[in-house]
Amino acid sequence: MIDKTLKTCEEAVAKVFDGATIMLGGFGDPGLPGRLLEALRKQGTKNLSVIHNGAGSGDWALGGLIKDGRVRKVTASFPNNPGAIAFQDLYLKGQIELELVPQGTLAERIRAAGAGLGGFFTPTGAGTELGKGKETRVIDGREYVFEKPLHADFAFVRAHRGDRLGNLSYRKAMRNFNVPMATAGNVTIAEVDELVPVGGIDPENVHTPGIFVDHLVALPRHPKLVEIGPPR
Amino acid sequence: MKLTRDGIAYRVACDLPDGAYVNLGIGIPTIVSAYLTPDKEIFFHSENGILGMGPVAKPGTEDVDLVNAGKEFVTMLPGGAFFDHPLSFSIIRGGHLTHSVLGALEVAANGDLANWRTPGEKVPGVGGAMDLAFGVKNVWVTTTHVTSKGKPKILKACTLPLTAPHCVKRIYTDIAVIDVTPQGLVLREFAPGxxxxxxxxxxxxxxxxxxxxxxxxxxxxxxxxxxAA
Structure with a gap:
């Protein structure tokens, strides 16, 4: 019998090693695997390379991990989000590396990795600072930039519901980077609000099929992710 | 007279046609939706996987899983859809949106746009700006006509790093509406007075x-x- 469920986030992140590359789903708070990130902070590995749209917010989750000096490199599209204080502080001191990637290119590089592609040509960035030094090709009269796939040792994602097979279903704007990241991690770990029996998610509504998921943990949301109030 | 930020947004709203699929950037573009008239059916897209986005949620009705690209709690309209980032940027890059309304630091006579790196900014960030500027059919720009120091923002050539070359189709400022054409800039309208x-x-x-x-x-x-004021 297949059972991918684990009891705790601590077990789920136990195999993360020094120097690992980790993808983190979420855009703002929706879909952010906050409990896994807090467990990773306690777990203690260093020199991590993180792939995420932003660069963390405040001093918890990714912001906390960066503040603790555990992250060597961030690959992101929007690391200047106002809350990314820890990242910005270290970046200005030259203590953290940044690979800046346009948001659509970031999403597609992750998708390409999960889809077994060797890369793709995109118009985004051609003739700009972010296209410099990259291979270009003119296709049907338009200039394109070659972009390579982005793989990771681990992908941390968060969904609304999951079953023991790893099938995941998201709510509203939670899908964002979680869907492609779940396909691109060597080990994909999901944090879900609710564990349901097999068959509890209608196949019509399985957004991430269980084949992509290695482990899942069902836990109430991190309190930071249930607060309703003014956007942070 | 000069248009206020709301005035610029109003002027853009007048030109969005019925049936448009639109991405609104942060700042003045966000205000555009407030000035649409009910006779037009227009769908708003958000980078984080939303089409058919409604207004900002009223206090007490927010849903933690529903934010826009500016991380504000928003609502959905009937007929909307949720999807993931690759599909969201297929919509953008694939040319499926009819309009992208963006802010600008500089626009050049040939339609070059600079809006992602401010002078003196120490931590860079690009978000979805480049994909929008490269991918959307009609890139419309909203901006004040000159900087806070009175320097023109509509230039013969951009001096700041480009977001995308040759992408802007129309410029809405506090004093003018200008079309970018293959023959150069064409002044369509000027502020009252x-x-x-x-x-x-x-x-x-x-x-x-x-x-x-x-x-x-x-x-x-x-x-x-x-x-206007």
Missing amino acids: LDPATVQSQTDAPLQIAPDCHAMNIPEAPKGVPL
């Missing part, structure tokens, strides 16, 4: 004057906020 020569004096790039160039028709304050 001004004239084409005044607009040209605040523009680095040369302006051609459209045959039907006229003063903008701007109501006073349809939503309680003055549109």
Whole structure:
């Protein structure tokens, strides 16, 4: 019998090693695997390379991990989000590396990795600072930039519901980077609000099929992710 | 007279056609949706996987899983859809949106846009700006005509790092509506009380004057906020 469920986030992140590359789903708070990130902070590995749209917010989750000096490199599209204080502080001191990637290119590089592609040509960035030094090709009269796939040792994602097979279903704007990241991690770990029996998610509504998921943990949301109030 | 931020947003809203699929950037573009008239059915897209986005959620009705690209709690309209990032940027890059309304630091006469790196900014960030500028059919820009120091923002050539070359189709400022054409910039409208020569004096790039160039028709304050001052 297949059972991918684990009891705790601590077990789920136990195999993360020094120097690992980790993808983190979420855009703002929706879909952010906050409990896994807090467990990773306690777990203690260093020199991590993180792939995420932003660069963390405040001093918890990714912001906390960066503040603790555990992250060597961030690959992101929007690391200047106002809350990314820890990242910005270290970046200005030259203590953290940044690979800046346009948001659509970031999403597609992750998708390409999960889809077994060797890369793709995109118009985004051609003739700009972010296209410099990259291979270009003119296709049907338009200039394109070659972009390579982005793989990771681990992908941390968060969904609304999951079953023991790893099938995941998201709510509203939670899908964002979680869907492609779940396909691109060597080990994909999901944090879900609710564990349901097999068959509890209608196949019509399985957004991430269980084949992509290695482990899942069902836990109430991190309190930071249930607060309703003014956007942070 | 100059248009206020709401005035610029109002002027853009007048031009969005029925049936448009639109991405609104942060800042003045966000205000555009407030000035759409109910006779037009327009769908708003958000980078984080939403089509058919409604207004910002009223206090007490927020849903933690529903934010826009600016991380504000928003609502959905009937007929909307949720999807993941690759699909969201297929919509953008694949040319499926009809309009992208973006802010600008500089726009050049050939349609080059610079809006992602501010001078002196120490931590760079690009978000979805480049994909929008490269991918959307009609890139419309909203901006003040000159900087806070009075320097023109509509230039012969951009000096700041480009977001995308040759992408802007129309520029809406606090004093003018300007089309970017293969023959150069064409002044379509100017703010009430001004004239084409005044607009040209605040523009680095040369302006051609459209045959039907006229003063903008701007109501006073349809939503309680003055549109011009």
